[in-house]
Amino acid sequence: SARIVVKVGTSTLTHTNGKLNLKAIDQLCYTLSGLVNEGKEVILVSSGAIGVGLGLLGIDERPSSIPQQQAIAAVGQTQLMTVYQRRFAVYGQKIGQILLTHDVVDYPTSHQNVLNTFENLLRLNIIPVVNENDTVAVDELDHHTKFGDNDQLSAIVATMTDADLLIMLSDIKGFFDKNPRKFNDAVLIPSINRIDEETFEKAGGQGTKLGTGGMVTKLKAAQKMLQANKSMILASGENPSIIFKLLQGDPLGTLFQ
Numbered sequence: 398s399a400r401i402v403v404k405v406g407t408s409t410l411t412h413t414n415g416k417l418n419l420k421a422i423d424q425l426c427y428t429l430s431g432l433v434n435e436g437k438e439v440i441l442v443s444s445g446a447i448g449v450g451l452g453l454l455g456i457d458e459r460p461s462s463i464p465q466q467q468a469i470a471a472v473g474q475t476q477l478m479t480v481y482q483r484r485f486a487v488y489g490q491k492i493g494q495i496l497l498t499h500d501v502v503d504y505p506t507s508h509q510n511v512l513n514t515f516e517n518l519l520r521l522n523i524i525p526v527v528n529e530n531d532t533v534a535v536d537e538l539d540h541h542t543k544f545g546d547n548d549q550l551s552a553i554v555a556t557m558t559d560a561d562l563l564i565m566l567s568d569i570k571g572f573f574d575k576n577p578r579k580f581n582d583a584v585l586i587p588s589i590n591r592i593d594e595e596t597f598e599k600a601g602g603q604g605t606k607l608g609t610g611g612m613v614t615k616l617k618a619a620q621k622m623l624q625a626n627k628s629m630i631l632a633s634g635e636n637p638s639i640i641f642k643l644l645q646g647d648p649l650g651t652l653f654q
């Protein structure tokens with residue numbers, strides 16, 4: 398049976414005012430539960446802990462101090478999981494939380510333990526909901542424990558678990574020949590099978606928004622998938638039920654294959 402990893406970003410899960418986008422979350426839960434009912438194995442990699450934490454605590458701006466961010470993420474993560482649990486339950490779907498650090502890549506014993514957990518959850522038709530363990534993962538410079546961003550985390554999860562496909566839902570319809578937020582005449586690239594320097598140039602460097610990696614980290618994730626002979630689809634997270642259409646082969650978004 399097909400194994401799919403779906404990654405959603407803060408922009409899909411929250412409105413611009415920081416409040417949870419309950420409609421999008423409902424559609425996501427409905428869609429992923431539907432896929433499990435069809436016999437697919439589904440893993441969800443979800444960002445949003447800090448965004449949700451900020452909203453819940455009524456803090457307007459993301460603080461620069463890392464311990465403060467970790468505290469906010471701790472509040473947001475449990476709230477996010479509560480929302481997921483409630484919404485998935487509506488569709489009879491069970492979930493399990495997996496919080497990772499880079500240790501699962503670096504240490505064979507940790508690696509094996511995580512794989513065992515994934516396999517056993519999937520065997521029980523449970524959707525693992527994955528995020529970085531912000532409490533223990535330290536500073537991005539110390540790559541031994543931090544993944545840095547959930548785009549690359551999702552590609553690592555997909556290759557680790559030998560998933561066939563990574564579906565990345567974003568605030569943009571796909572990968573364009575230049576940044577569509579800067580250039581009106583940017584054209585969507587429907588499919589890509591090689592990522593090189595030129596591709597990265599089209600991504601125009603690091604993302605602009607705080608806490609997100611922009612297109613560069615998405616390309617790095619796609620690169621990981623291609624290297625492992627796997628595919629990735631980048632598409633809009635506006636209506637997460639788009640996943641049904643993507644799996645039917647509708648050419649929405651960008652297919653990296």
Ligand code: ADP
Pocket residue numbers: 406407408409566567568569571572573574575576577578599600601604606609610611612
């Ligand atoms: P998310 O929060 O959904 O993970 P990001 O905001 O981090 O997404 O990254 C997507 C953003 O990358 C787009 O909104 C766009 O501003 C920027 N971007 C830069 N270059 C490109 C490109 N060539 N094609 C599409 N988006 C691009």
